[in-house]
Amino acid sequence: MDNHSMDNHQPHHHLKAAIVFMIALALLASAEAQQPRAPHTMDNVTLYGANVSFGGLANTSGGSITVMNLNVTYQNPRWKAYVGNISGKLALIDAQNKSLYDWTVSTPEGELYATRNDSMISWDAITCANYTNIFDEEAAINFSHGWTDSINATFNRTVHRQFYAGNVLITGNSCPSTTLNVNDTAQDEYFQELVLNDGSHIVYSTLIEQGVPGFNNLTYDYQMILPDSGLEDTSVTIPYYFYVELI
Amino acid sequence: MGKSEVGIVKRGWLLLVLLVLLSAYASAQNAEVVISNSKDWKDVYSVMQYGYLAQKVPAFIVSDRHAPVILNQWDPAAFTIEAISSKSRPQVIGYKSIIEGNGFTAKETVSDQITIDLAARLTDINQYVIVDPLYGYNAIAVAPYAIVSRSFVLFADQDTIADVDRFLSSQNPEHVLIYGHVDREVMERLSKYDPETINEDGDRFANNVAIVKKYKEINDAKQVLLTNGEVVEAEIMSGSQPVLFIGVENVPDKIKEYIKNSNIAVGVLVGNNLVGTATTVRRQTGISTFVKFARNAREPSGPVAQIEGLDIFYLPKVPFNLQISKIRYNKITRQIEVTYTNPEGVAVFFKATFTVRSENGEEQVMGDVDPLFIEGNSEKTVVYPVDPFTGEALSTDIFVIFGEARYSLERVLSGTMDVEIVSVTDESQLQIEKILLDRKNNLFLVYLKNIGEVDTYAQTEVHDVFLLGERRIFGAQDIVKIPPGQTGISKIPTEVFGDEDITNNPTIKVRTYFGEREDALVKVIEGQLDLRIKGFDIIDYAPHIIILLLILLIIGAMRKKKCEHCGHKNPRKRKICKNCHNKL
Numbered sequence: 001m002d003n004h005s006m007d008n009h010q011p012h013h014h015l016k017a018a019i020v021f022m023i024a025l026a027l028l029a030s031a032e033a034q035q036p037r038a039p040h041t042m043d044n045v046t047l048y049g050a051n052v053s054f055g056g057l058a059n060t061s062g063g064s065i066t067v068m069n070l071n072v073t074y075q076n077p078r079w080k081a082y083v084g085n086i087s088g089k090l091a092l093i094d095a096q097n098k099s100l101y102d103w104t105v106s107t108p109e110g111e112l113y114a115t116r117n118d119s120m121i122s123w124d125a126i127t128c129a130n131y132t133n134i135f136d137e138e139a140a141i142n143f144s145h146g147w148t149d150s151i152n153a154t155f156n157r158t159v160h161r162q163f164y165a166g167n168v169l170i171t172g173n174s175c176p177s178t179t180l181n182v183n184d185t186a187q188d189e190y191f192q193e194l195v196l197n198d199g200s201h202i203v204y205s206t207l208i209e210q211g212v213p214g215f216n217n218l219t220y221d222y223q224m225i226l227p228d229s230g231l232e233d234t235s236v237t238i239p240y241y242f243y244v245e246l247i
Numbered sequence: 248m249g250k251s252e253v254g255i256v257k258r259g260w261l262l263l264v265l266l267v268l269l270s271a272y273a274s275a276q277n278a279e280v281v282i283s284n285s286k287d288w289k290d291v292y293s294v295m296q297y298g299y300l301a302q303k304v305p306a307f308i309v310s311d312r313h314a315p316v317i318l319n320q321w322d323p324a325a326f327t328i329e330a331i332s333s334k335s336r337p338q339v340i341g342y343k344s345i346i347e348g349n350g351f352t353a354k355e356t357v358s359d360q361i362t363i364d365l366a367a368r369l370t371d372i373n374q375y376v377i378v379d380p381l382y383g384y385n386a387i388a389v390a391p392y393a394i395v396s397r398s399f400v401l402f403a404d405q406d407t408i409a410d411v412d413r414f415l416s417s418q419n420p421e422h423v424l425i426y427g428h429v430d431r432e433v434m435e436r437l438s439k440y441d442p443e444t445i446n447e448d449g450d451r452f453a454n455n456v457a458i459v460k461k462y463k464e465i466n467d468a469k470q471v472l473l474t475n476g477e478v479v480e481a482e483i484m485s486g487s488q489p490v491l492f493i494g495v496e497n498v499p500d501k502i503k504e505y506i507k508n509s510n511i512a513v514g515v516l517v518g519n520n521l522v523g524t525a526t527t528v529r530r531q532t533g534i535s536t537f538v539k540f541a542r543n544a545r546e547p548s549g550p551v552a553q554i555e556g557l558d559i560f561y562l563p564k565v566p567f568n569l570q571i572s573k574i575r576y577n578k579i580t581r582q583i584e585v586t587y588t589n590p591e592g593v594a595v596f597f598k599a600t601f602t603v604r605s606e607n608g609e610e611q612v613m614g615d616v617d618p619l620f621i622e623g624n625s626e627k628t629v630v631y632p633v634d635p636f637t638g639e640a641l642s643t644d645i646f647v648i649f650g651e652a653r654y655s656l657e658r659v660l661s662g663t664m665d666v667e668i669v670s671v672t673d674e675s676q677l678q679i680e681k682i683l684l685d686r687k688n689n690l691f692l693v694y695l696k697n698i699g700e701v702d703t704y705a706q707t708e709v710h711d712v713f714l715l716g717e718r719r720i721f722g723a724q725d726i727v728k729i730p731p732g733q734t735g736i737s738k739i740p741t742e743v744f745g746d747e748d749i750t751n752n753p754t755i756k757v758r759t760y761f762g763e764r765e766d767a768l769v770k771v772i773e774g775q776l777d778l779r780i781k782g783f784d785i786i787d788y789a790p791h792i793i794i795l796l797l798i799l800l801i802i803g804a805m806r807k808k809k810c811e812h813c814g815h816k817n818p819r820k821r822k823i824c825k826n827c828h829n830k831l
Contacts, residue, residue, distance in 0.1 A: 080543065080551075080552040081551045081552065082543070082551070082552055082554065083551060113537075114543075118481050118482060118485075119481065119482055119485040119487045120470070120482065120485065120487035120488055121515075121537075122470065123470060123513045123515070123535060123537060124469060124470065124512055124513055124535075166512075166513055166535035166537070167512065167535055226543070229322075231322070235319060236319065236320065236321065236322045237319055237320060237543065237544075237545055238320070238543075239320045239542055239543060239545070240542060240543045241539055241541075241542050241557070242539070242540060242541045242542065242543075242554060243515075243537045243538060243539050243540070244537065244538050244540065245535065245536065245537050245538075246516075246522070246525060246526050246529045246536040246537070246538060247529075
């Protein structure tokens with residue numbers, strides 16, 4: 001073995017060590033950033049050996065194999081929810097805004113829209129968002145496409161009613177959509193939210209309901225979730241602007 | 248150190264240099280935010296238009312509490328911030344330190360002439376739009392056009408035109424547009440730039456339609472923003488779509504007709520103050536109408552988040568108002584007499600409909616076909632002939648639309664009032680003799696002769712006066728009392744008349760309201776009279792003449808008396824020469 005070949009191997013060893021170190025650092029950083037919450041349940045699936053109280057200190061003595069499943073639920077910082085009610089009035093009015101008769105709308109209709117774009121939505125160009133639109137949006141707000149809670153993974157269905165956005169017909173079950181929980185339970189019928197696009201910008205749309213029990217069993221006319229910044233450890237909130245359509 | 252170790256060190260340095268270069272490149276690529284820190288709407292407006300023209304991210308703060316909150320929407324790693332602060336009226340002092348405290352790279356520019364300073368930065372802009380800062384809605388109307396045409400909006404009135412002219416002279420502008428009513432001094436000073444003008448008799452809605460048409464020549468947008476020109480908001484200033492005024496309580500016919508005859512398909516209302524009139528637009532024109540009413544809260548509050556209002560900066564409003572002080576049914580003349588009061592200093596046009604009912608079930612409807620005029624801080628009585636009412640208890644439903652311009656009646660006065668019943672005759676008779684223009688005092692003088700046999704009260708207006716290319720109406724605020732057989736003068740304040748304005752107004756349309764009762768000028772007389780210029784009037788110069796005479800007297804008294812015999816000059820009072828003792 002000559003000195004030259006020995007000299008060439010040494011830099012590779014250093015490099016490998018550096019890579020391993022950096023990976024270890026990254027794992028440590030992401031682990032810390034998770035800020036784990038207390039587990040919801042701790043199932044002691046398999047226990048061989050000494051008894052351990054459920055939920056208590058696991059202090060297994062030697063000679064036993066303990067398998068413990070941890071089920072953790074924690075707040076997702078990358079999404080924000082908006083819930084609420086809408087009131088309005090329908091009336092038969094003349095050119096001077098005098099009403100012949102009016103009905104207090106206890107059954108509101110329509111959609112609530114939200115978008116990051118603060119300058120203009122081209123409402124006559126509204127259509128369903130496609131994969132490319134969503135992918136670009138994820139990149140813009142620092143979402144990883146592979147995340148479990150990516151936009152694409154969240155709006156991974158096409159279950160929604162037909163409606164008009166201005167003069168544009170959005171056909172039923174045609175756009176990326178999701179539905180939000182009723183009484184902490186997943187369902188399909190109410191609180192349908194879609195992802196639309198006006199040719200340049202993503203526009204989220206939620207179909208307004210009529211006083212339906214929402215996620216916490218209180219009644220709401222709308223529920224909506226919007227992705228926030230995908231950056232770790234950031235206090236930056238992505239601005240969203242809300243629109244409704246006058247009927 | 249062996250060769251391999253040297254190699255590692257070299258690669259390390261190379262990596263370090265690369266990292267430094269990358270970070271420098273990244274920071275150079277950071278987007279720049281410009282934030283207005285001022286309580287003056289003109290500064291806010293100028294920062295917003297500068298930001299959009301310079302392709303930065305413009306924003307503004309509306310209070311000291313807003314100053315740190317607004318920063319939450321930008322990532323310090325991706326944005327640098329420049330605060331542009333008013334020297335005399337900032338929202339917060341030392342905003343730079345607040346921004347830096349939030350992790351941003353920041354700088355602060357403090358100025359007392361933000362508009363011109365920002366205009367000077369834009370060296371690639373040499374087209375300008377001039378508006379009078381008194382009419383903030385004009386600035387809002389032109390904002391989108393300014394962005395798409397790459398123009399900068401400057402504010403000019405008689406006090407600031409010198410600064411604006413100095414700036415324009417240094418820029419050698421390619422094009423100047425004067426939008427809306429401006430002072431005479433502004434027009435005269437800017438005439439050397441051969442400006443284009445848009446001003447249809449000072450009608451903000453007519454001017455707005457004109458500028459929207461110009462916008463659509465550049466960008467044929469089928470979507471418009473609906474507002475009333477009373478707020479600054481990012482989407483309005485961005486230039487992405489033109490702005491159309493829709494009125495506060497009533498949509499002027501001019502706007503409805505324009506929308507119907509255009510290819511506009513969508514309207515977006517910014518804020519929810521005008522939902523009523525926006526709904527009217529929706530239903531009467533058929534365009535889709537959306538309301539941008541909120542944004543997400545910038546202060547984190549948990550997973551189920553709050554919303555907050557849009558960032559909006561309110562402009563000072565031009566106050567105008569109209570009230571009805573009295574409604575009477577005169578049994579003898581068979582007229583309904585309606586007395587209006589304009590409590591503000593701004594003249595107003597109005598058009599009314601009344602439905603008068605009696606307790607017997609009688610009902611009559613009356614009103615105005617064309618808009619009527621009422622001067623600021625004055626009263627006017629309008630009469631409507633009716634068929635006789637038999638009932639003794641009358642009431643009326645009122646519906647009046649009014650506004651600053653003849654065909655821009657955007658406000659509504661409505662309700663119900665009791666009608667007073669009177670039995671009064673009016674024997675007054677009046678004749679308009681002549682009209683003079685007093686250029687020194689900027690007054691029209693209308694000479695009125697009482698040709699009746701009772702005291703007569705009168706108030707006069709002059710209509711269709713062409714001043715600086717704008718058709719104007721001026722009215723007297725005071726009512727004159729003219730005894731029988733006498734001539735009274737109704738004085739109407741006007742503006743400075745140039746020689747060209749006199750040439751453009753050889754005759755003037757004069758309208759006089761008069762009557763026997765001061766609070767019910769129920770008669771009208773009208774005429775087209777030759778305009779004469781008031782000549783020299785000794786009364787006007789009496790004080791000057793008296794002073795001159797006094798001076799002459801004093802000088803005379805101080806002069807000495809010369810002796811005829813010896814030539815000695817004696818004090819004036821002496822009768823005997825001091826020198827030769829001869830009689831003076």
